[in-house]
Amino acid sequence: MSDLVDRVKSVLPSVRADLGALVRIESVWADPARRDEVRRSAEMVSKLLSEAGFDDIRTVSEGGAPAVIARHPAPPGAPTVLLYAHHDVQPEGDVSQWASAPFEPTERDGRLYGRGTADDKAGIATHLAAIRAFEGDLPVGVTVFVEGEEESGSPSLGALLGAHRDLLSADVIVIADSMNWTTAVPSLTVSLRGLADCVVEVATLDHGLHSGMWGGVVPDAVSALVRLLASLHDDDGNVAVEGLHEGSAADVEYPPEQVREETGMLAGVTQIGTGSVAERLWAKPAITVIGIDTTPIATSSNTLIPTARAKVSMRVAPGGDAGRHLEALTRHLEQHAPWGARVTVTPGDLGQPYAIDATGPVYDAARTAFRQAWGTDAIDMGVGGSIPFIAEFAAAFPDAKILVTGVEDPATQAHSINESLDLGVLERAATSEALLLEALGALHR
Structure with missing residues (x-):
């Protein structure tokens, strides 16, 4: 074990340099103007895997962003492990709010700042470090799958899995796109909420009216929309939509001061909902208004606004069905329209929740690897966010054991400004993965 741990340490400087080069590529697939950057990112991933000793490397696309599949054959009788990450990143948002340039990796106090440093180009770096540590003598078959539009x-993931099922088939799937309990305590993610969203439009008039002439008699669409959105929660902040699934969560300590510290809640702001923090984050539905379209303040006038729209995002607890939850949300919005306002709901994306039965030899090997690399036991945790493709992997490869790991921690701020990676976590995550690969080879032997 000590020799393998030392070899991981020895490759980390080169991996850190390659991670920095990846972060400098603005691989934002959601921005059509930067799709060539996504293609350039895929090319660099292919190059890095080729240099790591993979001969069978393919860049594939089924109508979407380029993904990279690299394969190293298994020794006779040994299992094959699929290592997943994604090379696309979120848009950077308001650049002025970043402490350093979002696409220039910058190290401060043991953390590497920049868009994608953690989510999820560090997943690629973790896989590279674990692979390089074996110096070409991998104890198991390894397939690396790096997606481009997560x-x-x-x-297009479903189409990718269908078209390249033979290439991606594996006995164990390691998905490096989640988080850890702290920078000192690792986690194995065993449940994830699903996702459903929609756009709701409220109309009260066929044209705008002078608010002085008609205000107080005729309802405006913005006020009607605000009242409709307020109906989605009760006074305690619990979701008030009927027919949604709720589950149970592990009994872990999550004190209020930790919530405030990790989220940046302002003084005087209170938490919403009832039940433990873990229950509310991992096992209960959540509804958030993530966007509103109406007249901007800068161009507003004394006018009753005829139409207004909002985008509503819902997280679905494991055990629930995202499609049925979206139907329940749609019914609620249609039935709670104030003042007879006309409501139109346009369905959006769906992603199913997923729960993992993390028992058996593969998971025992993973927990041992965590303990050896981190010096402490991993926590089985849920995640409030959604990774819908995990359910797709499970459906495509029902016999594979799925391990959801990652390099994020509560201070990472993925998707937000000043995203960062704790470099100590990167080392421990890479060491864990290398030890896991070695242990899976030993299980076979």
């Missing part, structure tokens, strides 16, 4: 909802 941050856009993986719309």
